[in-house]
Amino acid sequence: MPYLDREGVRIYYEEHGDGPTLLLSHGYTSTGRMWNCQVSALSKDFRILVWDMRGHGRSDSPEDPTLYSEELTVGDMAGILDICGASAAFIGGLSLGGYMSLAFYRRYPERSQALLLFDTGPGYKSDTARAAWNERAEARARDLEDRGLEALNQSPEVAASRHRGAQGLALAARGMLAQRDSTIMELLPEIAVPTLVVVGAEDTPFLAATDYMTAKIPQARKVVIPDAGHASNIDQPQLFNQALRSFLESLPA
Numbered sequence: 001m002p003y004l005d006r007e008g009v010r011i012y013y014e015e016h017g018d019g020p021t022l023l024l025s026h027g028y029t030s031t032g033r034m035w036n037c038q039v040s041a042l043s044k045d046f047r048i049l050v051w052d053m054r055g056h057g058r059s060d061s062p063e064d065p066t067l068y069s070e071e072l073t074v075g076d077m078a079g080i081l082d083i084c085g086a087s088a089a090f091i092g093g094l095s096l097g098g099y100m101s102l103a104f105y106r107r108y109p110e111r112s113q114a115l116l117l118f119d120t121g122p123g124y125k126s127d128t129a130r131a132a133w134n135e136r137a138e139a140r141a142r143d144l145e146d147r148g149l150e151a152l153n154q155s156p157e158v159a160a161s162r163h164r165g166a167q168g169l170a171l172a173a174r175g176m177l178a179q180r181d182s183t184i185m186e187l188l189p190e191i192a193v194p195t196l197v198v199v200g201a202e203d204t205p206f207l208a209a210t211d212y213m214t215a216k217i218p219q220a221r222k223v224v225i226p227d228a229g230h231a232s233n234i235d236q237p238q239l240f241n242q243a244l245r246s247f248l249e250s251l252p253a
Contacts, residue, residue, distance in 0.1 A: 032052050057161060117198070
């Protein structure tokens with residue numbers, strides 16, 4: 001199985017297909033398996049890179065809490081592109097993976113041909129709202145430490161995943177899910193690449209965030225997937241894949 005070595009932390013990734021490169025990042029407590037329907041439908045025309053974030057799935061779960069952060073996650077994404085020989089790619093993800101895609105663009109705009117933001121948000125301007133989010137992240141971390149993997153919900157993207165243990169997920173909640181500032185939200189008007197924003201019609205917590213990103217990102221295109229929740233790519237794979245393919249094929253060669 002292919003691994004990227006990041007200073008002793010092994011990051012699991014997979015490479016499928018041939019063509020323009022897509023790097024797809026999963027949501028918190030999910031893994032690269034959540035993209036199986038996209039891989040099977042699109043890998044004939046695109047090279048799709050999927051991976052497991054540190055603390056998740058088949059990647060390592062280091063015991064040091066400082067080895068979980070937004071900066072390190074973005075570095076992992078860049079390292080996967082490097083090891084696969086991709087100077088640039090379409091950068092996308094769902095939920096936490098979408099947020100990290102925005103963080104990747106902030107650090108590597110020249111490597112981002114387009115952004116694909118699925119059922120995600122850009123964070124918070126309000127310190128109060130951010131603190132409430134971080135309290136929920138800390139509560140998830142404590143629940144995982146107390147109950148282990150039994151604490152995971154059975155949403156579609158999580159149910160398809162397999163994890164080595166709960167401790168890495170708890171550390172990821174504190175270091176990667178928790179947010180520090182409003183930098184990503186302030187980035188939105190500066191995004192200079194085409195951006196696809198997708199949300200499930202029933203993903204109520206992210207509808208407002210989707211509207212906000214669409215309004216603020218200059219070249220954003222929004223698609224609402226009917227009869228879909230937070231995992232819109234799993235709930236309605238055919239509609240999701242059609243929206244993704246249509247967007248990608250509309251971009252300049």
